[in-house]
Every structure is written in C-alpha cells, then in structure tokens.
Amino acid sequence: MASSTTxxxxxxxxxxxxxxxxxxxxVGLMFFFPIFWLVLNSFKTEEAANGDPVLFFTPTLEQYxxxxxxxxxxxxxxxxxFNSAWVVxxxxxIVMVLAIPAAYSLAIRPVEKWRDVLFFFISxxxxxxxxxxxxxxxxARDLGLLNTRLVLIILYTALNLPLAVxxxxxxxxxxxxxLIEASQMDGAxxxxxxxxxxxxxxxxxxxxxxxxxxxxxxxxxxxAVQLNxxxxxxxxxxxxxxxTTRGLFLAKLSAASTLATLPVVLAGWAAQKRMIRGLALGxxx
Amino acid sequence: xxxxxxDSASRIYPGTEKPAVNELKLDIGDGELLxxxxxxxxxxxxxxxxxxxxxxxxxxxxxxxxRDVTLTxxxxxxxxxxxxxxxxxxxxxxxxxMGFALKQQGVSKEERAKRxxxxxxxxxxxxxxxxxPKNLSGGQRQRVAMGRAIVRSPQVFLMDEPLSNxxxxxxxxxxxxxxxxxxxxxxxxxxxTHDQVEAMTMGHRVAVLxxxxxxxxxxxxxxxxxxxxLFVAGFIGSPAMNLIEAxxxxxxxxxxxxxxxxxxxxxxxxxxxxxxxxxxGIRPEHLxxxxxxxxxxxxxxxxxxxxxxxxxxxxxxxxxVTIVVRIDGETTVSRGDNMPISIDGPVHIFEADSGKRLGxxxx
Numbered sequence: 001m002a003s004s005t006t007x008x009x010x011x012x013x014x015x016x017x018x019x020x021x022x023x024x025x026x027v028g029l030m031f032f033f034p035i036f037w038l039v040l041n042s043f044k045t046e047e048a049a050n051g052d053p054v055l056f057f058t059p060t061l062e063q064y065x066x067x068x069x070x071x072x073x074x075x076x077x078x079x080x081x082f083n084s085a086w087v088v089x090x091x092x093x094i095v096m097v098l099a100i101p102a103a104y105s106l107a108i109r110p111v112e113k114w115r116d117v118l119f120f121f122i123s124x125x126x127x128x129x130x131x132x133x134x135x136x137x138x139x140a141r142d143l144g145l146l147n148t149r150l151v152l153i154i155l156y157t158a159l160n161l162p163l164a165v166x167x168x169x170x171x172x173x174x175x176x177x178x179l180i181e182a183s184q185m186d187g188a189x190x191x192x193x194x195x196x197x198x199x200x201x202x203x204x205x206x207x208x209x210x211x212x213x214x215x216x217x218x219x220x221x222x223x224a225v226q227l228n229x230x231x232x233x234x235x236x237x238x239x240x241x242x243x244t245t246r247g248l249f250l251a252k253l254s255a256a257s258t259l260a261t262l263p264v265v266l267a268g269w270a271a272q273k274r275m276i277r278g279l280a281l282g283x284x285x
Numbered sequence: 286x287x288x289x290x291x292d293s294a295s296r297i298y299p300g301t302e303k304p305a306v307n308e309l310k311l312d313i314g315d316g317e318l319l320x321x322x323x324x325x326x327x328x329x330x331x332x333x334x335x336x337x338x339x340x341x342x343x344x345x346x347x348x349x350x351x352r353d354v355t356l357t358x359x360x361x362x363x364x365x366x367x368x369x370x371x372x373x374x375x376x377x378x379x380x381x382x383m384g385f386a387l388k389q390q391g392v393s394k395e396e397r398a399k400r401x402x403x404x405x406x407x408x409x410x411x412x413x414x415x416x417x418p419k420n421l422s423g424g425q426r427q428r429v430a431m432g433r434a435i436v437r438s439p440q441v442f443l444m445d446e447p448l449s450n451x452x453x454x455x456x457x458x459x460x461x462x463x464x465x466x467x468x469x470x471x472x473x474x475x476x477x478t479h480d481q482v483e484a485m486t487m488g489h490r491v492a493v494l495x496x497x498x499x500x501x502x503x504x505x506x507x508x509x510x511x512x513x514x515l516f517v518a519g520f521i522g523s524p525a526m527n528l529i530e531a532x533x534x535x536x537x538x539x540x541x542x543x544x545x546x547x548x549x550x551x552x553x554x555x556x557x558x559x560x561x562x563x564x565x566g567i568r569p570e571h572l573x574x575x576x577x578x579x580x581x582x583x584x585x586x587x588x589x590x591x592x593x594x595x596x597x598x599x600x601x602x603x604x605x606v607t608i609v610v611r612i613d614g615e616t617t618v619s620r621g622d623n624m625p626i627s628i629d630g631p632v633h634i635f636e637a638d639s640g641k642r643l644g645x646x647x648x
Contacts, residue, residue, distance in 0.1 A: 178372035182433075184359040185365060186365075283371075283373055
C-alpha cells in the first residue's frame, strides 16, 4: 500500500516497503476487527451471536428495537442520549472557551514562569480519580448536585481543561511569530489579530482538541456511575442498565454499544474535515 | 513621507549586559533609502524592529516626523514592514493579504479593491490576486509582501532582508526594481541587509553597524573611499581591502621593503599617535602590476573577464602576507609567476588596536 501509492523513495528498499505495508494492514485490521465484530453481532439474533461465529446471516434490527424500548423505572435510551449530548457539548464548549485564551497567553505572550503554569495544569491529572471520588461525592452531596447533569458538566470541564490547554498551546506555538508581527504592523487590533490571523491557522488544532474533549466526556463512566447513576445519567450508564445480564445478552449489548459509539464516530468525521494539515503553508519563505 | 530620528536609542535584551543596539544616533531624511548593514549580531535587525515598535527601546527615543513614537504600539506608527520570510497570511488570498491593513483602517470594500489593484499593477500581480500564498513562487510571494506594504502608502517602509530568500539572479533584478519603486513612491525607507553589495548598490546612504554600535553612516561612495575605521574598511568592498599590519619605525610605515608615502595630515596624526602597531589599507585596484619595487609571488588568479583579481604573497614584516591585486583582464598572469607591484592610489592607515583612522578623510 505504502509503496504502491507514493512510489519508491530514494534509498528505500521496495521489499521492505511492502513488508511494512503488510504489517501496517495486519495491525490495522487487528484494531478494527473487534469493532467490526461488535457491529456484526448487533444485527444478529441472540442465538446466532452466541453460537458458532458466522460471517453471513440474515440481519435483524430486533436487538436495536429491544434496547431502545423504554421500560418503566429504567433509564431510557432517549433520556440517556439527551443527557450525554447536553453534558458533553456544554462541557466541551466551556473547555474550549477557557483553553483558547489560556493557550494564546502561554504560547504567544508567555507570562512569567509559564512553564510552571503549564506544569501546574498537567499536575492536576496526577491524582487517580478513584482517590478523589469520596471528597468529590461529599462535596456534590453537600451542594445538592448529586444526580444532576451540572455535576458532570463541572467535572468533565475540569478533567479536560488541562489537556486542552496543553494541546492548544503547542498548536498556538507553531504560529509563525512574524505573522503576528505583520498583523501588528498592519494595524490589527488584538481581537482582529486572533480572529483573522491566528485562529485560521490553529483551527485544525482546535478541532482535534475539541474532538478529544468530546470523546473523553462521552465515554466517561466512573464519575457518572458514582455521582449520577439515576436521573440525568449518560449513555455509558445506559449501556450497562439497558441490557439485562440474565440469559443471552451478547447481541443486545453489541447493539447498545454500537449506538453509544455512533456519536463519537460522527464527531470524529466532522472534526476530521477541519483537521487538514499545513494550513500555515506559504506563510513564510 | 516622513523623517526618522534615532536619538541615542538603545536596546538591552533581558538577561544580557551588552546592549544589542548601543545609543544609536541616526537621522533619516524624507524620502531617503537608508540601508543598515553589518554582520550577524551587529544589531541591524534589532534597530529596525525598534523603529517598527516590535522591540522595546530601553534608553533614548525614536521620532517619526518629530513625533516621539518610543512608546507607541506598532499599530499606531503608520509604518509598513516587509519581513525576511514574507509572513504572508496563509488563509487569505493575495488580494486579502494586500488589503488586510486597509480593512483594519475601515477602508470601504470598493476603495480597498481599487488600491489593491493599483498596487498589483505596479508589482505585476494582477493575475494572482485570487491565489493563496502557498500557490505562489518565492519571487511572487516577495512581491506580495511588497504589495502589502505599498498598498497602505505608509509614512515609512521597513525592509528586513527582503531579498535573502530569492535565488541569486532574481535577487539582482528585484534589487533594481526595488530601488526604482522606492524612488517612484518617494517613501522614506529603512532597509536591513548583511550583504554589503546590496547595501552599496541600493542605499542613498549606508549605516554600518558592528556589535550594536554605529560605525559610520555615509554615501556608498564615501564609505568606500573614506572608511572611518578599520571595521568599515574591512567590511565594505568586494574583494575586501588589503589590510596589512605594520609596526612603526620611527614616524614611517613600511609595506614590504618600501616606505609608504603618507600625506601630510596622516603624517601628523602618526607623529601624534602613541600606538606602535598600525594597519595599512590598500584597495586591490590601488595596487598596480605595472612594474614597481615589490616582488610578489602569484598563488591564485580569479578571471572576471573585464579584469582579474590576483592573489599573491609578498615579503612583509619578516613573513609572507597575501594580498589581492586587481589587474587588467587582458594581462596574462599565472600561478607561480613573479609579479612586481607598486602602490598606485590612496592608502588608508588605521591604528591596529583602536581601529581609528589616521588623517582627515578626503572629501
């Protein structure tokens, strides 16, 4: 694959290129296969999913109907999906609104001791979340936030912010200094400098950071199950509660997991369109 | 149109003791093209960036048209700058790049389009207005960077080695176009380069800097014929001036075996000087092979067609010294030849340690 599309590189052996290509495909398929099998199983009957593995079968939407059907007392798919979307989108927006100015000031107008500041950000991720859960739970209880979407928005923002600042800082640092200086010479105000010159160049970085923040928040399970297992709970909780583990459940679990994965795939697809490399091409030299 | 004044302006970078630019005093006239030249680390770019407002002025002040702009942010100085690497906005088209400054000033869309078109005509960029910088060649990018500056009709142009990323041939032709453009627009221009040929060919006046200190500011001709000190003498001219160290013997200086004939004012300065070591500076064209008292041994001949530069060794001060002599291109000299030479033109004498020039420079 590698050698067939890009042509031979000088000094690179065609045979070794072919071997690396094969290895890359094998590794790629190994990563892809469980997802493929999950999706496949979600369209099977329970009997087929639990029986001997087969590639060809009559697909059915039975499992999807069953897991999305709401039963009283249990978290419904619609509710969970809405809660997740709300919590994830709001927290991601807050993260980006806070991280972009922070990254700007750390990369482009470094404050004194900016390295220490940066280290402080990442140091908040050192503590295992399991060690912090008890004080978090007590705080949430005292503030009346248990079982609310708000508690998850606050925590997901706090969890993703340090990483977002780190990622964005490195993207901002790649903006050529002269471009900012040129915009200053051209009489651009700070806002117009950021809007017209810096943001267009760092937009792939912003898309990547927002996507990562989205994925982390969407898939978060531990905090959700501890602090918000009842009302306003999210999709990962729904996956575990919608499927009864009595009897055969593999196909139903597959269907639920596939549904839970879809938004992330869609977000990734949307972000990928923005993640074009080399936006700064032609700026200098 | 404006004048520019550096009034003892200094820049000391945080964490360093030595100023990058040390008490620079410089007056630039209205419509003048002044070139700042010097080796790397001489402070020429820093001096330019101080005028741009991109570098803080630690001491002294900078005036544009007698208005003190020392603390004015770059946005409000009405200066346009061409960067060495062009610094084009990659997300904007050529027209967008050129019109950006006007947009910031709130100029209407029609007016912007009109002025961008005018600048594009001057620079032959009309057909590229809709392209993005990444789809342009190096020379075209350079012109867009120029266009971005001229479209604004600013008070002062600043150019920071704008030609150094072009290939040699394009650099020479662009150099001429730039001089012509500057003369037509008549905008005061400060131009930074490390290339003394560029400095000499472009500048109305040239300011030579070394280690942050202004060495001399003069017309190219004067810089060449009357260098104020040893540094300028060695820096300006290609090939460089022959600089030969000589100890004084009484009130005389010897070049090889012969006594150097010195004008009266130099003679007087030599008498008054307490230094013992001096440097004799002779331009290659002021040495002649038309016969003379000094024997030289030819090592390398550089043929340029119209003339040739001969590298030769002479016996001087108890050892071999290499000198360069310009000779007529018709004369055939080859390696190993014995070539008698003599001094045929002005001689510059400097104190070896202080670099100070002896005598009043000729007018």
